[in-house]
Amino acid sequence: MSTVSQTHTAVPATSVKGAARAGVMARPGAEAVQEKGWWRAHKWLLLRRASQLGILALFLLGPWFGLWIVKGNLSSSLTLGVLPLTDPYLLLQSVAAGQWPYKEAVLGAGIVAAFYLLFGGRLFCSWVCPVNLVTDAAAWLRRRLGIKGGKVPSEYTRYWLLGLMLAASALTGSLAWEWVNPVSMLHRGLIFGFGLSWGIVLGVFVYDLLLASRGWCGHVCPVGAFYGVLNKTALIRVTADKRAECNDCMDCFAVCPEPQVIRPALKAVAQDHPLILDQDCTSCGRCIDVCSKDVFRLTTRFDRSES
Amino acid sequence: MSTQKNTRPSADGKSGQARRRFLKEMAGAAGGACMLALGVGLYGTEASARPASAIRPPGALPEPEFLAACVRCGLCVRDCPFDTLKLSELGDNVATGTPYFEGRKVPCEMCEDIPCVKACPTGALDRELTDIGKARMGLAVLIDQETCLNFLGLRCDVCYRVCPVIDKAITLELVHNPRSDRHAMLLPTVHSDACTGCGKCEHSCVLPEAAIKVLPYALAQGKAAEHYRKGWVEKEAAGGSLIGEQQQLPMRGLEDRKYGDTRVAPGYVPPSAEPSRPAGIDSGWKP
Numbered sequence A: 001m002s003t004v005s006q007t008h009t010a011v012p013a014t015s016v017k018g019a020a021r022a023g024v025m026a027r028p029g030a031e032a033v034q035e036k037g038w039w040r041a042h043k044w045l046l047l048r049r050a051s052q053l054g055i056l057a058l059f060l061l062g063p064w065f066g067l068w069i070v071k072g073n074l075s076s077s078l079t080l081g082v083l084p085l086t087d088p089y090l091l092l093q094s095v096a097a098g099q100w101p102y103k104e105a106v107l108g109a110g111i112v113a114a115f116y117l118l119f120g121g122r123l124f125c126s127w128v129c130p131v132n133l134v135t136d137a138a139a140w141l142r143r144r145l146g147i148k149g150g151k152v153p154s155e156y157t158r159y160w161l162l163g164l165m166l167a168a169s170a171l172t173g174s175l176a177w178e179w180v181n182p183v184s185m186l187h188r189g190l191i192f193g194f195g196l197s198w199g200i201v202l203g204v205f206v207y208d209l210l211l212a213s214r215g216w217c218g219h220v221c222p223v224g225a226f227y228g229v230l231n232k233t234a235l236i237r238v239t240a241d242k243r244a245e246c247n248d249c250m251d252c253f254a255v256c257p258e259p260q261v262i263r264p265a266l267k268a269v270a271q272d273h274p275l276i277l278d279q280d281c282t283s284c285g286r287c288i289d290v291c292s293k294d295v296f297r298l299t300t301r302f303d304r305s306e307s
Numbered sequence B: 001m002s003t004q005k006n007t008r009p010s011a012d013g014k015s016g017q018a019r020r021r022f023l024k025e026m027a028g029a030a031g032g033a034c035m036l037a038l039g040v041g042l043y044g045t046e047a048s049a050r051p052a053s054a055i056r057p058p059g060a061l062p063e064p065e066f067l068a069a070c071v072r073c074g075l076c077v078r079d080c081p082f083d084t085l086k087l088s089e090l091g092d093n094v095a096t097g098t099p100y101f102e103g104r105k106v107p108c109e110m111c112e113d114i115p116c117v118k119a120c121p122t123g124a125l126d127r128e129l130t131d132i133g134k135a136r137m138g139l140a141v142l143i144d145q146e147t148c149l150n151f152l153g154l155r156c157d158v159c160y161r162v163c164p165v166i167d168k169a170i171t172l173e174l175v176h177n178p179r180s181d182r183h184a185m186l187l188p189t190v191h192s193d194a195c196t197g198c199g200k201c202e203h204s205c206v207l208p209e210a211a212i213k214v215l216p217y218a219l220a221q222g223k224a225a226e227h228y229r230k231g232w233v234e235k236e237a238a239g240g241s242l243i244g245e246q247q248q249l250p251m252r253g254l255e256d257r258k259y260g261d262t263r264v265a266p267g268y269v270p271p272s273a274e275p276s277r278p279a280g281i282d283s284g285w286k287p
């Protein structure tokens, strides 16, 4: 192994590419930890976890400690008795099923949709959604155990499902996706009690771990697909502006939940600017963390500069 | 935006092979999604039944509309001061995440300001309901006349006493007790024009298993055929019989009585009839 790292000094053996050459298991991000230190190499991950758990904590303060800052759950909530927030995809299903909701719910959905339309829909996936903790855990374990194979469905499955669930809502007259939606099952479960819904969440974990790498969030979840549509005009974007420094270690591809979005920006495929504009990018910042060369940076969609 | 589109294989126009691969992937995606959607749809249709003991909150839309309107947020649950309402969990056999209560466990206290309805952001709980007395969550039914203590001739009356709409929603109907033949029975009787389905009666029934239960309307009530008419109602509405007054024939042996009076005095023995067998304790028979 030492000989390998000597011959390929540019790509360390812990990286995806180095490990592939050496025939050992990759530890994407290890080089970044060495170069930048543990905290900087986990900055965005820690911030995201703080956001995810913080939002969950706001919902739990009420039922656990009687501090009612936020009531309800991600489906619909009321903050400090004045701010209504409602999941717009849920409300669309309700409308498809033939119900026109009260103005509180419509206003709540409008606020949520406007926020994500402006800043980026899939911020929901990486900074809010509780299932992200589950699928991230599955992806991490899959990497650590070196589990390969399984069958990943097409990444367009989620967009079909997004539309089909609206159609199914219209046909059955009920909120079709809510019969199984792991996002609300998990969030509601934590706040109001699980029953057997933990089984659905466990199913998602096992699916991602054994059957399909990043299968759920990257290929199936229609909620993520809906927020992906809202992500088309995202203000917050990641840029690979120092792509000239890239040493092809492939670590960013290994940790990115939507690896297909990186290539156009990093390798200038079918675009010349280094901005990741694909609607599937969740702005999670993992690529920023694991890159030892600091190629990536969080910025706005208008910043096409390259350094 | 156009550059972004280019990252998708669809616009990889140069190669027909890429397009074919893309179309194949799309077909696979559509097929997979259809299977999943079908599964979810079938499961949803299957799982939208509701057990008879699960009662929806006041103001809830009829069940099919309710399932389309309720986003399962639990805001109604949070604003119920008596912790009556509960969001269904997977395995409760009520559409997962929707609010319900069971009268036997925690009944609805019929809050005058109906906070649960006010809290609902979607209209699954209808704000047209402003008078809790007009709520129709379900209908109480004295379902077991064999164990109800009042039907056995005792004076339990608990369901009657606890009813928030006492003497309107539930009354005690005086009936002769044929078993003792000398006592009365006071039968708890529910009236659908006033019962809100709050479940207080079911909750407080003293039996180990309540003899009075609140049921969803669809289970609690029968339905008369559209064309049925009640003669006495029609007669009163019309101010007289629609088919002319009926012939009143004399009843032999009762000619001195008013029409319809067939009462028999105690100890009365019909002429030319054998003394009847003693019936009850108070039959007047002496050894």
Ligand code: SF4
Residues within 6 Å of the ligand: A124, A125, A126, A129, A130, A131, A132, A135, A183, A216, A217, A218, A221, A222, A223, A224, A225
């Ligand atoms: S894809 Fe779905 S489950 Fe995954 S993070 Fe986004 S909303 Fe949550």
Ligand code: SF4
Residues within 6 Å of the ligand: A238, A255, A256, A257, A258, A259, A261, A262, A276, A280, A281, A282, A283, A284, A285, A286, A287, A288
């Ligand atoms: S490109 Fe970077 S920010 Fe976007 S999803 Fe992948 S890892 Fe996250």
Ligand code: SF4
Residues within 6 Å of the ligand: B057, B058, B079, B080, B081, B082, B083, B084, B085, B107, B108, B109, B110, B111, B114, B115, B116, B117, B132
């Ligand atoms: S009326 Fe009052 S007690 Fe009954 S469900 Fe509503 S909030 Fe709860």
Ligand code: SF4
Residues within 6 Å of the ligand: A076, B069, B070, B071, B072, B073, B074, B075, B076, B077, B097, B098, B099, B119, B120, B121, B122, B123, B124, B125
């Ligand atoms: S507040 Fe309304 S939408 Fe929310 S759970 Fe209750 S009935 Fe459903």
Ligand code: SF4
Residues within 6 Å of the ligand: B139, B140, B159, B162, B163, B164, B165, B166, B169, B170, B190, B194, B195, B196, B197, B198, B199, B200, B201, B202, B214
């Ligand atoms: S459910 Fe029972 S207690 Fe409630 S109104 Fe009806 S009869 Fe009265």
